Amino acid sequence: MIVIKFTKECMRNICCSLVSKRMSSTSKCKVAVCQFTATNDKSENLTTVQNLVSDAVREKARMVFLPEASDYMASDKNESKSLSESLDGPLMKAYKEIAAQNKIWLSIGGFHEKIDDNTIYNSHIIIDDVGEIKTIYRKVHLFDVTIPEKKIFLRESDINVSGSQILPPIDTPAGALGLAICYDLRFPELSTLQTKLGANILTYPSAFTSSTGRAHWEVLLRARAIENQCYVIAAAQYGRHNKKRVSYGHAMIVDPWGNIKAECPKYSEEMETNQSIAFAEIDCEYMNKIRQEMPVQQHRRNDLYNLSMVLSKKKHIDDNDIFSFADKKILGSTVFYRSDYCYAFTNIRCVVPGHVLIATLRSAPRLVDLTQEEIADLFQTAVAVQRIMEMEHNTVSSTICVQDGHFAGQTVPHVHVHILPRKKGDFERNDDVYTHLANHDKEENLQPVRPLEEMCKEACKLRKYLN
Missing domain, CATH: 3.30.428.10 (HIT-like)
Incomplete structure (x- = not known):
């Protein structure tokens, strides 16, 4: 719950339209992490999202984290291109309405964002509880991997263009989110930079394959949480999407000590349901305690090594920012x-x-x-x-x-x-x-x-x- 207090000085600033606010939020926030089996039926996938959000609302979660490819999982690259939409399209409008109607924040973990016929991004989009897009992260590491013995033949770059920017953390009711998507999980430099910029939650909405999920999913997520002393929230695709693709599932929330606080099932052919949701509290006081007891960030030897972002040019300013x-x-x-x-x-x-x-x-x-x-x-x-x-x-x-x-x-x-x-x-x-x-x-x-x-x-x- 966010409480807003106004001092005399704040009221003066509001009168001159600077809208000063004094905000204090509780250190704990309940969030929901989801997994489901997306197909090429966007309408059916949207219904699943609505059901998951309804479950989250009943449990009084403040924010819902959805997996990569929440919009659809296509059977081939031509179908994927034909199903993609712009951010002005009907599907994104529907996501915004879900957030606003339920007064809940949404992490759309992977949306096929169409810019033009030749440019599609895999985008992680945060929508606030009034239905406004707060930020858009476009996946920078594309999954181009061929492992014949494991029957993995995936080239994400056949469909998507890679993003070109690491975003600063975005403030949400749960805390400051560092945004990433799936394959980004394998590049710890990204999470280190996000932590340096103030992230206390790292997010990895994913569609890990069944084989790579069994081998690496849990250990990578727990490693990112431990080394950055952050919460990690990883929504996931689950199950058989089509003849070619099976996802591992096991969506989870990991705390800054590396403990799994909430988790959904791993893929199993015996599972009767293709959607799951799990809940956990994000506790900023607990995170701060861990960081104080073991001040890893302060112990970095910046005199010997350093990791920095490539600076971009002057940014556009919108008067409504x-x-x-x-x-x-x-x-x-x-x-x-x-x-x-x-x-x-x-x-x-x-x-x-x-x-x-x-x-x-x-x-x-x-x-x-x-x-x-x-x-x-x-x-x-x-x-x-x-x-x-x-x-x-x-x-x-x-x-x-x-x-x-x-x-x-x-x-x-x-x-x-x-x-x-x-x-x-x-x-x-x-x-x-x-x-x-x-x-x-x-x-x-x-x-x-x-x-x-x-x-x-x-x-x-x-x-x-x-x-």
Whole structure:
């Protein structure tokens, strides 16, 4: 259950449409992991999904995890291409309606996302409890494997195009999810990066073959949980889909110590049902206890080895985006720059004209909590924004400040950089800027908030520099 509290300051921000919220959630969240036997009948598969979601609702789960190929399992590549749909199609619309009507989050573990006749992605899609798509992960590792003695002849690349991006974790009622699909499970680098970026749950919706499932499924899932000290949720396809394909099943939830907390049956020809659901609580306090008792992440030898993501270029900003800033929400219309790890936005109260902020996309209270990639990206962005603000305000100097911790003057517990373009005589004494900065957002010294229209107009103007 999520409880929302509003302070006086939050109410002021809401009035100016920054929609500040103070949210505190319980540390435990019940989730459901599912398996079923998808076929090439999309309507029948959808009915199965509806039934599983109904079961989850009765058990008061907050989120349902569905397997790879939840939409369909085709008998050949031509059929698969013909059955694929865009995200604007009727099947995705139906998934959204299921989520909204049942007020539950859905992990659509594998959807054949059609972009055009030549481009289909295997996409893991998260839908929230009002029926909105929150994020889309496109599978980066495609299963192209031929093992004649085990009768495995699979080339996923004959149908799908590989994705090109590792996504940061997505916040959900259960926690921060790191998204992956099936074959991604065999690449521990992906899970390590997701954990560095703040994931406390790793997800592997899958359609493991019967033979590879018997050999590797459980041991790989438990290994990912143990080495990352994360929960692992792995929905699965199960049973005989057609003459060519049998899936292993054994959907499960593994805790950060490697214990299986919930599981569905392994494939057996004797099983009478082709769908199963299991439940477990995600307990963030338990995960944090394990990480504190054995601080594996802190013991990594970054001086000897390091794993980093390939940075992409500046991201598109949608005015309807909402960015987190500790317990506050920042409207996309006030954001003028976004990278892989941070974003820059206009300020609700300015110490000097042109005073803007840069915050990390992931909520982290202090610099020491950031990864090397996040730190590098944050300060590269700070330099770029500094140049922009100096050009815009015709200055040749700036104060660049990080208040790192409460006793350093930090009032918002989320890493952020202040950029203040400086002019001669803007303060009686030059270092008075730090006093003003420390006091400008304290309750007893609150200045009137800037009109939202003014902040949006400034952001729009600053975007032009970056374009």
